[in-house]
Amino acid sequence: MDLQSLKNRFGIIGNSPALNYALQVAAQVANTDLTVLIVGESGVGKEIFSQIIHALSPRKHNPFIAVNCGAIPEGTIDSELFGHEKGSFTGAVDARKGYFETVNGGTLFMDEIGEMPLGTQARLLRVLENSEFIRVGSSKVQKTDVRVIAATNKDLLIATQDNKFREDLYYRLNTVPIRVPSLRERKEDIILLFRKFAVDFAEKYRTSPIQLTEDAKQMLLNYPWPGNVRELKNIAEQISVLAEEKSITAQALEKFLPKISQTNLPVLVSGGQSGVGKAEFMNERDILYKLFFDLKKDVTEMKKMFFEIVQNPSVASTVSQMVEENFRQEIPMSSRSIHETSSHNNIIPVHSNQPVILPDSRDVEESIVVDESLNIMDKEKELIEKALKKHKGKRKDAASDLGISERTLYRKLKEYDIEE
Numbered sequence: 518m519d520l521q522s523l524k525n526r527f528g529i530i531g532n533s534p535a536l537n538y539a540l541q542v543a544a545q546v547a548n549t550d551l552t553v554l555i556v557g558e559s560g561v562g563k564e565i566f567s568q569i570i571h572a573l574s575p576r577k578h579n580p581f582i583a584v585n586c587g588a589i590p591e592g593t594i595d596s597e598l599f600g601h602e603k604g605s606f607t608g609a610v611d612a613r614k615g616y617f618e619t620v621n622g623g624t625l626f627m628d629e630i631g632e633m634p635l636g637t638q639a640r641l642l643r644v645l646e647n648s649e650f651i652r653v654g655s656s657k658v659q660k661t662d663v664r665v666i667a668a669t670n671k672d673l674l675i676a677t678q679d680n681k682f683r684e685d686l687y688y689r690l691n692t693v694p695i696r697v698p699s700l701r702e703r704k705e706d707i708i709l710l711f712r713k714f715a716v717d718f719a720e721k722y723r724t725s726p727i728q729l730t731e732d733a734k735q736m737l738l739n740y741p742w743p744g745n746v747r748e749l750k751n752i753a754e755q756i757s758v759l760a761e762e763k764s765i766t767a768q769a770l771e772k773f774l775p776k777i778s779q780t781n782l783p784v785l786v787s788g789g790q791s792g793v794g795k796a797e798f799m800n801e802r803d804i805l806y807k808l809f810f811d812l813k814k815d816v817t818e819m820k821k822m823f824f825e826i827v828q829n830p831s832v833a834s835t836v837s838q839m840v841e842e843n844f845r846q847e848i849p850m851s852s853r854s855i856h857e858t859s860s861h862n863n864i865i866p867v868h869s870n871q872p873v874i875l876p877d878s879r880d881v882e883e884s885i886v887v888d889e890s891l892n893i894m895d896k897e898k899e900l901i902e903k904a905l906k907k908h909k910g911k912r913k914d915a916a917s918d919l920g921i922s923e924r925t926l927y928r929k930l931k932e933y934d935i936e937e
Contacts, residue, residue: 520537520541527565527569529565529572530706530710530713531690532706533698533705533706535703536698537717539566539697539698540569546693546695547571547572548575549572550664551692552645552664552667552690552693553667553695554667554669554673554690554693555667555668555670555694556629556668556669556694557668557696557698560744560745560747560748561697561698561745561746562745563670563697564628566668566695567626568664570624571623574620576623576664577622579622580620580623580624581620582616582619582625583626583628584616584628585628586629586632587628588629588632593755594637595637595653596613596653598637598641598725599618599651599652600613600615600618601615602652602655602719604654605653605654605655608651612652615652616799617648618661621662621663623663623664624663624665625663625664625665625666626666626667626668627666628668630690631670631671631673631676631681631682635644635817638663639686640684641681641686642686642689643667644665645689646689648663649662667690672924673687673690674924675927678927681774699742699745700745700746700748700749701741707742707749708738708929710746710749710750711729711753712726718758719757722757722758727765728763729765730767733765733766733767733768733770736767736774746852762775770795795889799883852866898929898933898935901930901935902935906918912927
């Protein structure tokens with residue numbers, strides 16, 4: 518089946534290269550029994566990829582069940598997946614088959630796999646490796662033939678480093694990874710998707726489809742879409758129902774878009790690497806820009822102060838008096854050794870054995886540039902420590918505040934040997 522036929526069959530809208538590649542991988546892996554891990558943000562449509570894989574596989578006439586691991590309570594998830602015997606726990610009045618028993622021969626889609634408890638992860642690993650499971654409260658080993666497709670919106674590799682996800686299970690699930698791009702990464706598809714949703718809702722509510730003006734289209738493209746396709750669909754439905762005019766301007770559209778704080782840091786728009794590597798580069802560059810901007814004001818003030826001291830002897834005298842006064846307050850009387858103010862224009866006496874000769878303006882500029890570049894690492898470490906302290910050691914919140922990914926933050930913690 519060619520790519521366009523696949524899109525038409527499953528109602529997929531879009532032509533971005535990242536989306537096409539994900540669909541191509543899903544179609545190629547469908548005929549195998551390999552375990553697939555679908556990775557993507559919430560709302561990008563990960564479940565449709567599991568349906569594509571099942572529908573194009575030899576198991577297509579057998580059961581397909583989607584399970585949200587994050588929605589099942591920890592105390593009952595083992596029973597839901599593997600079944601239980603009568604009397605195995607309070608409330609188990611009858612024996613019950615689990616999904617691995619009822620879906621035998623079919624496909625089990627396990628969404629939000631990163632929310633699965635560690636104990637259940639060990640049971641799942643046994644199923645994936647040996648096709649065996651045991652009901653809760655039983656000692657009898659049973660066989661099953663179920664293809665598992667997992668999905669997550671988390672970085673499971675970081676979860677393994679935090680001991681929240683089993684490393685062996687991660688590599689077992691990640692046999693074939695499929696990354697579903699976010700809506701921000703496929704901006705060329707946003708207008709197409711909005712138009713499709715507008716037509717669908719016009720038919721549903723028996724009204725004329727809404728139309729976007731050019732400025733409204735630009736606003737739609739500039740919005741970050743944290744909720745991805747799901748959020749775009751909700752916005753389209755709201756406008757279809759509530760808009761007074763069928764021609765939607767930017768001013769009218771703005772009422773329906775949530776207010777989201779935007780960062781003013783520069784970002785890489787083109788060139789460079791793609792995928793995760795590109796995102797990592799952008800995150801690291803953002804934090805460096807942030808440090809530079811924080812230092813810029815202080816550096817400018819330092820330059821002004823040094824230039825005034827070099828060019829104005831009276832200012833040098835004033836600074837000398839301030840330094841002397843601060844020194845008197847901070848150093849015990851027994852250890853003070855104060856020199857008299859020098860009459861030379863470019864000399865400020867300090868509390869040491871030799872006076873300090875102020876450099877000319879060119880030397881000042883060079884020294885500032887050197888100090889600024891040498892202090893970047895220290896400032897970055899200091900900023901990370903402040904973020905962790907502010908968010909009480911919560912890496913996810915600290916990384917978000919810094920504008921970097923959790924993976925980048927974890928690497929920086931190791932690199933700078935920062936204790937949480």
